Amino acid sequence: LPTKGVTEAEAISTLSRHLNRVPRPSNLELGIGDDAAVLRRLVGNLVCSIDCSAEGVHFDLTWLTLAEAAARALVAAVSDLAAMGSRPVAALVNLEVPANAERRDFDAIGRGQRRSGVVLGCPIIGGNIVRGTRWVFTTTVLGGARRVVRRDGAHVGDEIWLIGDCGLARVGLVLLQRGLDVADLPPSHRRAAARCLKAWKRPTAKLQEGVRLVRVASALIDVSDGLANELGHLAHASDARLVVYSEPLLKSIPSSIQRLMFWLGLDPLETVLTGGEDYALLATGASTRRPDFARAIGEVRTGKGAYLETAKGLQALRNGFDHLA
Amino acid sequence: LPTKGVTEAEAISTLSRHLNRVPRPSNLELGIGDDAAVLRRLVGNLVCSIDCSAEGVHFDLTWLTLAEAAARALVAAVSDLAAMGSRPVAALVNLEVPANAERRDFDAIGRGQRRSGVVLGCPIIGGNIVRGTRWVFTTTVLGGARRVVRRDGAHVGDEIWLIGDCGLARVGLVLLQRGLDVADLPPSHRRAAARCLKAWKRPTAKLQEGVRLVRVASALIDVSDGLANELGHLAHASDARLVVYSEPLLKSIPSSIQRLMFWLGLDPLETVLTGGEDYALLATGASTRRPDFARAIGEVRTGKGAYLETAKGLQALRNGFDHLA
Numbered sequence: 001l002p003t004k005g006v007t008e009a010e011a012i013s014t015l016s017r018h019l020n021r022v023p024r025p026s027n028l029e030l031g032i033g034d035d036a037a038v039l040r041r042l043v044g045n046l047v048c049s050i051d052c053s054a055e056g057v058h059f060d061l062t063w064l065t066l067a068e069a070a071a072r073a074l075v076a077a078v079s080d081l082a083a084m085g086s087r088p089v090a091a092l093v094n095l096e097v098p099a100n101a102e103r104r105d106f107d108a109i110g111r112g113q114r115r116s117g118v119v120l121g122c123p124i125i126g127g128n129i130v131r132g133t134r135w136v137f138t139t140t141v142l143g144g145a146r147r148v149v150r151r152d153g154a155h156v157g158d159e160i161w162l163i164g165d166c167g168l169a170r171v172g173l174v175l176l177q178r179g180l181d182v183a184d185l186p187p188s189h190r191r192a193a194a195r196c197l198k199a200w201k202r203p204t205a206k207l208q209e210g211v212r213l214v215r216v217a218s219a220l221i222d223v224s225d226g227l228a229n230e231l232g233h234l235a236h237a238s239d240a241r242l243v244v245y246s247e248p249l250l251k252s253i254p255s256s257i258q259r260l261m262f263w264l265g266l267d268p269l270e271t272v273l274t275g276g277e278d279y280a281l282l283a284t285g286a287s288t289r290r291p292d293f294a295r296a297i298g299e300v301r302t303g304k305g306a307y308l309e310t311a312k313g314l315q316a317l318r319n320g321f322d323h324l325a
Numbered sequence: 326l327p328t329k330g331v332t333e334a335e336a337i338s339t340l341s342r343h344l345n346r347v348p349r350p351s352n353l354e355l356g357i358g359d360d361a362a363v364l365r366r367l368v369g370n371l372v373c374s375i376d377c378s379a380e381g382v383h384f385d386l387t388w389l390t391l392a393e394a395a396a397r398a399l400v401a402a403v404s405d406l407a408a409m410g411s412r413p414v415a416a417l418v419n420l421e422v423p424a425n426a427e428r429r430d431f432d433a434i435g436r437g438q439r440r441s442g443v444v445l446g447c448p449i450i451g452g453n454i455v456r457g458t459r460w461v462f463t464t465t466v467l468g469g470a471r472r473v474v475r476r477d478g479a480h481v482g483d484e485i486w487l488i489g490d491c492g493l494a495r496v497g498l499v500l501l502q503r504g505l506d507v508a509d510l511p512p513s514h515r516r517a518a519a520r521c522l523k524a525w526k527r528p529t530a531k532l533q534e535g536v537r538l539v540r541v542a543s544a545l546i547d548v549s550d551g552l553a554n555e556l557g558h559l560a561h562a563s564d565a566r567l568v569v570y571s572e573p574l575l576k577s578i579p580s581s582i583q584r585l586m587f588w589l590g591l592d593p594l595e596t597v598l599t600g601g602e603d604y605a606l607l608a609t610g611a612s613t614r615r616p617d618f619a620r621a622i623g624e625v626r627t628g629k630g631a632y633l634e635t636a637k638g639l640q641a642l643r644n645g646f647d648h649l650a
Binding site: 029046054057058080093138151152221222 | 354355358359360361362363364365366367369370371372373374375376377379382383405406408409411417418419421450451452453455456457458459461463465466467468470473475476477546547562
């Protein structure tokens with residue numbers, strides 16, 4: 001089955017028209033159009049990661065436009081650089097294209113990638129197109145950093161820091177899954193709903209915060225699959241016990257959003273702990289070095305695993321998300 | 326639908342067990358297991374490319390084992406580095422996993438990637454797993470090179486050079502598509518058939534030749550989608566006319582393989598010009614600088630487009646493959 005009259009060359013030309021408007025790195029020797037892209041000598045370390053955003057798994061086109069899906073895929077990939085304390089240099093994108101793709105789809109994708117590329121300072125310098133059964137964006141991000149922060153450096157006695165919101169994107173997703181438009185909601189919930197929808201549809205990567213954490217954090221990770229899950233990863237990598245407290249976690253959620261959670265039948269604490277895709281950052285570090293943009297939500301203790309401490313005592317946090325389940 | 330009892334952590338652990346046995350680059354600071362991989366300062370330029378090998382498009386599991394498909398996907402990606410005259414440093418792989426995946430599938434993929442990684446000198450230092458509807462390997466390769474060869478440097482008067490075989494993989498694919506085993510063939514064709522099947526199933530990337538061409542070639546590309554197609558790319562990028570001659574092209578095919586082509590009803594010249602996936606190299610350069618491993622198959626003239634010169638005169642070569650068709 002051919003796509004609806006779009007050839008590969010036309011698709012690439014439509015995408016390139018947008019992508020070439022994102023400022024290129026000064027050391028780009030060769031971009032889109034050859035067998036590979038070439039960057040002259042990077043300063044410091046090369047940080048690299050591959051990420052995938054697939055229709056039917058990570059997004060649904062009844063909830064997002066194709067431009068939003070494309071923009072969001074780049075943000076999600078770049079968030080892995082923020083999680084190292086690195087800044088993006090460039091990205092490469094493989095696009096799987098369903099049979100019913102039209103020319104305007106490539107235009108939408110180009111627009112979305114351009115918008116994200118400009119905001120993130122991350123030009124797409126190479127790519128590949130392949131025939132598929134659904135839209136899939138597979139993105140490799142390349143970053144630079146003089147020093148990085150790993151997952152395995154959490155020390156006993158460190159505080160646990162949350163940078164950004166958790167749970168808002170989950171509320172946005174629930175609204176979309178239930179087919180609730182902002183206009184369908186009671187007026188008192190509309191503003192909170194709009195904020196949560198934006199958190200899911202148009203997330204941002206905490207790049208500046210990531211870079212600033214390099215000097216002060218002992219461990220760092222981004223929260224893509226839910227806080228409980230990422231706490232478990234940090235605990236495992238650092239061979240320590242990470243204990244978060246319910247009070248600061250609840251306080252991290254604005255009260256208008258907590259009211260919306262209740263209205264939707266969502267438990268605020270559970271939502272903040274298991275809701276993914278906000279692309280917040282989770283770090284550990286000495287309390288004396290906590291930056292003003294970080295919220296202390298717990299502490300690193302001896303032992304293993306991730307725990308929640310409430311008035312009732314310690315409770316083990318089970319991991320919330322499996323990419324094969 | 327969960328996969329057959331395989332969790333993401335088990336899949337990653339099974340894959341890592343194999344992948345960690347491929348020698349790592351000495352400048353690898355951080356490999357699989359964090360948000361991103363980190364390589365310390367690369368020497369020279371960073372060459373990077375993304376490539377995709379999808380079940381149903383690039384391979385079919387009735388023709389290839391999963392280990393072969395995984396090994397082949399890495400070779401195909403690395404061939405883009407050979408096409409720049411670069412050597413691989415490392416790769417990142419995104420794996421889309423169908424619902425019926427079993428633990429032994431990850432073991433097979435790990436085995437295949439390990440084998441290719443060792444042969445190519447290309448360790449996989451990071452990856453991602455996502456639930457899909459078919460097996461898809463999306464591979465980013467990172468390479469180093471002090472100097473690269475681009476597509477756009479062909480000069481009028483240069484020879485056109487073919488490095489490696491073209492058309493053999495197509496014969497192998499035709500045998501598989503027709504369900505013909507080597508044992509089904511007349512004894513006189515079996516050896517040639519085995520060679521063609523190997524060319525399709527277990528291709529290699531011409532890395533050493535690519536590096537040696539940096540000093541002598543004016544333009545370079547790999548032949549993944551057929552010679553006619555790649556000649557068109559070189560002609561377009563270099564703004565020149567590339568003319569290949571039928572005689573040296575036919576001579577490039579061993580006579581036993583030409584006989585097998587006739588037996589299968591394939592035209593040898595058409596097969597060598599349109600058959601893809603041999604991962605040969607196509608270059609241009611001054612005749613005085615042609616290396617011993619390169620075969621002269623034509624010349625660069627003024628004008629545009631890719632042409633075949635036969636006893637009957639010049640004939641335009643149309644591009645043979647569209648990734649969206």
